[in-house]
Amino acid sequence: METPVIDFHTHSGRWGNTAVFDDPKRYVEIMDAAGVDRANINCIFHSDASKGNNIVAERFVSQYPDRFIGVAFVTPHYPEEAIPELERAFNTLNLRSLKVYPTYYGKPIDDPGYFPIFEWCNDRGITLMSHSSHGPADDGLTIPTSFIPLAQKYTNMNWVLAHSGNGRPGQELAVEAAQACPNIYLETCSSFADHKTIDFLVEGAGEDRVLFGSDMPLMDARAMVGRIVTSGISDQAKRKVLGLNALKVLGLDD
Amino acid sequence: MGNVDLNFKSAVPTFDANVALGRRHDRRVVVSTTEGLIEAMDGSGIERAVVYSPYAAHFDTVEGNEQLLDMIKGQPRLVPQLVANPAVEDLDTFAAQVESLGVRSIRFHPDEHKYPLRDWVVGSWLEWMESEGIPLWIPVAETDPVTLHDIAAGHPGLSIVLTETHYSQVPWAIPFLKSVSNTSVEVSRWVIADGVQRLMGAIGAERILFGSRFPDSSMGNQLYNLHRNDLSDNNLAAICAGNLDRLLGLE
Numbered sequence: 001m002e003t004p005v006i007d008f009h010t011h012s013g014r015w016g017n018t019a020v021f022d023d024p025k026r027y028v029e030i031m032d033a034a035g036v037d038r039a040n041i042n043c044i045f046h047s048d049a050s051k052g053n054n055i056v057a058e059r060f061v062s063q064y065p066d067r068f069i070g071v072a073f074v075t076p077h078y079p080e081e082a083i084p085e086l087e088r089a090f091n092t093l094n095l096r097s098l099k100v101y102p103t104y105y106g107k108p109i110d111d112p113g114y115f116p117i118f119e120w121c122n123d124r125g126i127t128l129m130s131h132s133s134h135g136p137a138d139d140g141l142t143i144p145t146s147f148i149p150l151a152q153k154y155t156n157m158n159w160v161l162a163h164s165g166n167g168r169p170g171q172e173l174a175v176e177a178a179q180a181c182p183n184i185y186l187e188t189c190s191s192f193a194d195h196k197t198i199d200f201l202v203e204g205a206g207e208d209r210v211l212f213g214s215d216m217p218l219m220d221a222r223a224m225v226g227r228i229v230t231s232g233i234s235d236q237a238k239r240k241v242l243g244l245n246a247l248k249v250l251g252l253d254d
Numbered sequence: 255m256g257n258v259d260l261n262f263k264s265a266v267p268t269f270d271a272n273v274a275l276g277r278r279h280d281r282r283v284v285v286s287t288t289e290g291l292i293e294a295m296d297g298s299g300i301e302r303a304v305v306y307s308p309y310a311a312h313f314d315t316v317e318g319n320e321q322l323l324d325m326i327k328g329q330p331r332l333v334p335q336l337v338a339n340p341a342v343e344d345l346d347t348f349a350a351q352v353e354s355l356g357v358r359s360i361r362f363h364p365d366e367h368k369y370p371l372r373d374w375v376v377g378s379w380l381e382w383m384e385s386e387g388i389p390l391w392i393p394v395a396e397t398d399p400v401t402l403h404d405i406a407a408g409h410p411g412l413s414i415v416l417t418e419t420h421y422s423q424v425p426w427a428i429p430f431l432k433s434v435s436n437t438s439v440e441v442s443r444w445v446i447a448d449g450v451q452r453l454m455g456a457i458g459a460e461r462i463l464f465g466s467r468f469p470d471s472s473m474g475n476q477l478y479n480l481h482r483n484d485l486s487d488n489n490l491a492a493i494c495a496g497n498l499d500r501l502l503g504l505e
Contacts, residue, residue, distance in 0.1 A: 002256060003256040003258055003260065004256050005256035005258055017425065018421055018422060018424055018425065018446070019424045019425045019428075020421075020424075020446060020447060021447070021448065026448070030447060030448065032257075033482045033483070033484070034258075034482060035256050035257040035258035035259075035482075036256070037256055168281070191420065191421075191443070193471060193472070194283070194284050194469055194470055194471065194472075195284045195285055195294060195468055195469040195470075195471065195472045195473070196284050196285075196472070197472070198472075216447050217446070217447035217448075218421050218446060218447070219421070219445045219446065219447065220445050220446065220447045220448065220449060220450075220479055221447070222478060222479040222482040222483070223445040223475045223476055223478065223479035224445075224475065225258055225478065226262065226472075226474050226475035226476065226477065226478025226479055227472055227474070227475040229258055229259060229260050229261070229262050229474070229478060230262055230297070230298055230472055230473070230474025230475065230477075230478060231472070231474075232297070235260050235261070238260050239260075242256065242258065243256060
């Protein structure tokens with residue numbers, strides 16, 4: 001049986017401080033080597049949302065429309081620009097989901113500055129992924145359980161917890177959040193993933209609610225696929241985590 | 255459509271260079287028994303592993319090393335690595351233990367054990383290791399690159415293995431490895447995109463060691479990455495086992 005593989009979490013941007021590359025062609029070559037069919041790509045580290053979203057659309061999606069799925073970002077530091085940029089990103093650039101990174105912005109995920117953004121996404125059924133962390137990499141801004149009231153308030157959208165809380169203490173809270181809210185999903189990439197982390201997430205949240213992600217180019221998609229395929233979950237669960245779940249969440253399974 | 259191997263196992267003999275075995279004081283680890291470790295190794299197709307005691311690394315080297323040796327007694331697939339605290343231990347006593355046990359590698363944790371990695375603390379230990387051909391493992395987060403470079407350059411006959419090098423250390427790690435040729439890198443946390451190829455371009459296959467950092471990481475993720483990097487059969491075999499065998503004198 002063939003397995004569609006969708007990488008839910010990749011970034012563009014040169015990232016000089018970690019010496020990574022930013023070449024769409026090389027992304028595709030690594031995706032091919034890893035067995036990844038398509039990747040969600042964002043440019044959330046850009047200081048200007050509109051320019052970052054343009055990079056996603058023009059450098060990645062337009063060059064490789066069958067390989068990249070565009071992800072928008074907006075920043076709560078410029079609330080007057082957020083909604084117009086969302087309208088442009090989804091209606092003109094045809095980006096498909098939204099990523100926010102409260103740690104990078106320095107504003108917690110439940111800061112009221114995000115609420116208009118959440119309402120906009122909720123009105124349209126847009127999937128939103130946010131960094132989440134607690135434990136070794138705790139920043140206090142994205143504790144997984146802080147997503148519960150948001151997901152319970154904004155129920156017409158999917159909430160994806162990037163990194164599934166990062167580390168076992170955060171993973172436990174991420175599972176708790178997923179169990180509390182059927183619209184919360186857990187994404188797998190992390191620098192803090194013990195042996196059997198994937199088994200833990202699937203057993204806790206269910207095999208329909210876990211999404212493979214790599215964090216490319218910080219982490220190589222080959223290694224992150226390896227984390228899924230060498231886990232102890234069933235082959236059917238592996239297929240769901242690697243891609244079948246993402247197709248549903250992104251509405252690409254029609 | 256998704257060219258993935260859902261039931262991947264290593265295709266070459268594989269020797270893991272970085273495994274912790276035993277309980278930790280600060281949390282419950284997923285696998286802390288010899289049986290659990292062997293089961294995980296079998297799951298990823300790993301034949302052998304260098305193992306050390308996390309208790310020795312975090313608190314008590316003497317008791318931790320003894321616990322480790324007791325846990326792996328009669329298990330030839332597990333190769334013991336002793337943790338040393340050169341700031342407080344007697345070198346002659348430690349050296350006698352190493353010799354009597356046939357231990358082939360030693361691990362320092364300067365940050366955990368609260369000493370500077372300087373010759374006025376560790377020099378006599380490093381000279382002994384150089385003379386005996388015993389390599390040194392150091393988690394890179396436990397020292398700074400300038401100090402580590404001074405030590406490596408000042409002891410050119412000592413083989414040093416940088417363990418758990420993370421993407422945040424990439425900006426200095428590549429120049430470091432190119433600068434001091436008596437160093438190798440264990441790649442459990444070296445999962446930055448194209449990291450294997452970048453290492454290959456900088457230092458070649460001979461100084462790259464497969465390691466997992468089990469149980470703080472799964473054994474399979476970096477192994478899968480190595481198998482998907484267009485490495486020649488010889489280079490894959492060297493990285494997965496041959497280089498470590500050579501370093502430990504087990505060829």
